[in-house]
Amino acid sequence: MRSLIPLQLDSPLQETITMAMLTTLLLLSAVFALGDARGSRDCDRRACPPGWPSDSTHCYHYVPIMATWPEAERKCLLLGGNLASVHSLPQYRFLQSVIRNSTRKVQRTWIGANDAIKEGLWLWSDGSRFNYQNWAPGQPSNSDHFVVKDNTNSREHCMEMNYGASRGQNDAPCWYKRPFLCSRKR
Ligand SMILES: [Ca+2]
Ligand SMILES: [Ca+2]
DSSP: OTTTSOOOOOSHHHHHHHHHHHHHHHHHHHHHHHHHHHHHHHHHSOOOOTTOOBOSSEEEEEEEEEEOHHHHHHHHHHTTSEEOOOOSHHHHHHHHHHHHHHHSSOOOEEEEEEOSSSTTOOEETTOOOOOOOOBOTTOOOOOBOSOOSSSSTTBOOEEEEEETTTTEEEEEOTTSOEEEEEEEEO
């Protein structure tokens, strides 16, 4: 420290005062650096593309094309995102508003969870934690459709939203064709 500060320190008291001033300066510069980092993170947050409404974390895009769940996920990937995941009731309501604003109705729509790998183990295609669910009454039912259309064993493994009177989540056959909702991180 002395090599950096060419001061002649005459007494232990003076040395203590100098060290206290240096400590204060270092703390202040650390606080300013933290402020800068926060500011640049906000600036770095990607703007959403035109036509992608957003909340604080994600941009969303309703796609009015009928697609199977895997086709829908692939199309979302091509748009730089995934099928949307949902982690709270306010977020679920926001997704409903995105669909309603596009369709002017309550439209059953694919979102990004499935239990196709292991029955009952629901996973979001964007890799986020499955920490919220808003199933319609009686769902997920894993109903058998007695027709093998793909490798999902004729049962229901893909998540749609806006199902039934409760407008909740439902497990549906992944080969059904539905419009879908993509999201990507801001
Ligand atoms: Ca299932
Ligand atoms: Ca079902």
